[in-house]
Amino acid sequence: MVELTNEDVLKLARLARLRLNDDECGVFKKEISSILGYVEQLDKVDLKDVVPTYQVTGLTNVTRPDTEIDYGASTKELLKNAPALENNQIKVKRMLDR
Amino acid sequence: MISQWDSIADTADQVLTGQVSATELVQRSLSTIADKQEYNAVIATIAERANERAKEIDTRVAAGEEVGRLAGVPFVAKDNFLAFGAETTAASNILKGFDAPYQATAIERLEAEGAICVAKANLDAFAHGSSTENSDFMTTSNPHDKNKVPGGSSGGSAASVILDMAPFALGTDTGGSIRLPASFCGAVGYKPTYGLVSRSGVVAMASSTDVIGPLTRTVEDAAIVMDVIAGRDPLDSTTIDRDEVSYTSLPNNLAGQKIGIIKEYMTDGLEQAVRDRINESVEKLRTAGAELVEVSLPSIELALACYYIIMPAEVSSNLSRYDGQRYGFSHPEAATLDQSYNWSRSEGFGNEAKRRIMIGTYVLSSGYYDAYYNKAQKLRTRLIDEFNSAFSRVDFLLGPTAPTTAFDIGANIEDPLQMYLTDIMTVAANLVGIPGISIPAGQAGGMPVGLQLLAPQRKDRELLGLASETEKILV
Numbered sequence: 001m002v003e004l005t006n007e008d009v010l011k012l013a014r015l016a017r018l019r020l021n022d023d024e025c026g027v028f029k030k031e032i033s034s035i036l037g038y039v040e041q042l043d044k045v046d047l048k049d050v051v052p053t054y055q056v057t058g059l060t061n062v063t064r065p066d067t068e069i070d071y072g073a074s075t076k077e078l079l080k081n082a083p084a085l086e087n088n089q090i091k092v093k094r095m096l097d098r
Numbered sequence: 099m100i101s102q103w104d105s106i107a108d109t110a111d112q113v114l115t116g117q118v119s120a121t122e123l124v125q126r127s128l129s130t131i132a133d134k135q136e137y138n139a140v141i142a143t144i145a146e147r148a149n150e151r152a153k154e155i156d157t158r159v160a161a162g163e164e165v166g167r168l169a170g171v172p173f174v175a176k177d178n179f180l181a182f183g184a185e186t187t188a189a190s191n192i193l194k195g196f197d198a199p200y201q202a203t204a205i206e207r208l209e210a211e212g213a214i215c216v217a218k219a220n221l222d223a224f225a226h227g228s229s230t231e232n233s234d235f236m237t238t239s240n241p242h243d244k245n246k247v248p249g250g251s252s253g254g255s256a257a258s259v260i261l262d263m264a265p266f267a268l269g270t271d272t273g274g275s276i277r278l279p280a281s282f283c284g285a286v287g288y289k290p291t292y293g294l295v296s297r298s299g300v301v302a303m304a305s306s307t308d309v310i311g312p313l314t315r316t317v318e319d320a321a322i323v324m325d326v327i328a329g330r331d332p333l334d335s336t337t338i339d340r341d342e343v344s345y346t347s348l349p350n351n352l353a354g355q356k357i358g359i360i361k362e363y364m365t366d367g368l369e370q371a372v373r374d375r376i377n378e379s380v381e382k383l384r385t386a387g388a389e390l391v392e393v394s395l396p397s398i399e400l401a402l403a404c405y406y407i408i409m410p411a412e413v414s415s416n417l418s419r420y421d422g423q424r425y426g427f428s429h430p431e432a433a434t435l436d437q438s439y440n441w442s443r444s445e446g447f448g449n450e451a452k453r454r455i456m457i458g459t460y461v462l463s464s465g466y467y468d469a470y471y472n473k474a475q476k477l478r479t480r481l482i483d484e485f486n487s488a489f490s491r492v493d494f495l496l497g498p499t500a501p502t503t504a505f506d507i508g509a510n511i512e513d514p515l516q517m518y519l520t521d522i523m524t525v526a527a528n529l530v531g532i533p534g535i536s537i538p539a540g541q542a543g544g545m546p547v548g549l550q551l552l553a554p555q556r557k558d559r560e561l562l563g564l565a566s567e568t569e570k571i572l573v
Binding site: 009012013015016017018019020024028031032034035036038039040041042043044045047050051052053054055056057059062063064069071072073077078080081082083084090092093094095 | 428439
């Protein structure tokens, strides 16, 4: 049975770019531990020599011609949901310190 | 319940022959939505655009132009489909206000045949749930009892059809999200073979199991919608070739069909009244000449555990795109990039999305990858083998869609694991990529019961044919 600690949950939150307060951390710790406990049923089966399946219909390396597809949308249309724009570009926070 | 809508084919025919106008149909749809607002089935209507399109279709019909086989037929789309004329939110705060710059391929294909999207249906945020209670906005009520859930995650779509708001609705099914609400609301819900319908323009949940399909009142209606939306799309590389024969040309013989009753689905966990309805359906199929045998798929009992590893893994990856930078909620007070990511996601995502993101992050993290994710993908192979072996003996499989009828609003909301168990009979079809359908099989305690039928991959037309014949003997 998996019993996550507060530190485990805070680490997961950090990796997933989520911020949790103490109450949330406690609730998620309990819930996630119980779900991980449930999925541990898989340990009952011997799957040593089984090959994993990642794609169920057998498709591999599907490509399309490298040509332009016209969605019928202008640059302005495509950028209209961005939180901040400057000179028709999406403006984001600085990534590196000066 | 007598519907105010004729079959989809008849409705389109009436528009094409001038017996009714598309404008009248849109009006009928919008006024029903307004009358039944208290059920919270719909997040937003697309009134202005729908009326414009109706007018255009009426003009073209009057001019004798080609309009299409769904001429003027209104429909509702789950709010995780990108569509013009209203926000696309996936019922999540983080996408609130999102104005789609292009439409989902499924919507485009329906519109090209003259159908008109009139509203966006409620869902569990990002399709994470089995009851619509995880919607960041509101909970949809079951049309048969306002205090009960409609099922989920396509709960608003199923409810809208049974509330008579439109002849059909679109939903998505990642682990049962079309079939379960169909079962709880008394609708027909069709989950096609993985890849048969393009997912371009649909908010991704778990990409290896996500499919799109219709919720309707009859199998015939589901078949005509499938015939319009099925097939390859250059915008979705996972799409497969459609059947060359129309999905409306359905095989119609029950006699001699070999149907396997899934033994593991008929055990103690099943509510007695649900078991009774399923057993009655089995007897009716036998009387009609079908051959029913019990079939065992031993690993199916582990399908839910397998699903609750694979699905959150893919969810954590798909939801990483919501970072507050390009679209969606962006925290206005964040000063640094890290704050912007953390604060935007923490405020924008609800608890269920956070829970799944963290579980996914855990099972994919180094050191646990083999113990969880890889093991689950191996069990998936085992499941595929067992289904293949079953389908070498029978043509179709049968069982209940869910172990119970619709539960009370609030009953499972405090216990996520209990809520996840609702999907126990639907997830296997998603993991192995096969088509499945839920059709009404009577009621238990006044609430609908769904019969689930499954077929091998790419046998969608055959499955729709079986379901259509079964529907005739069940009502």
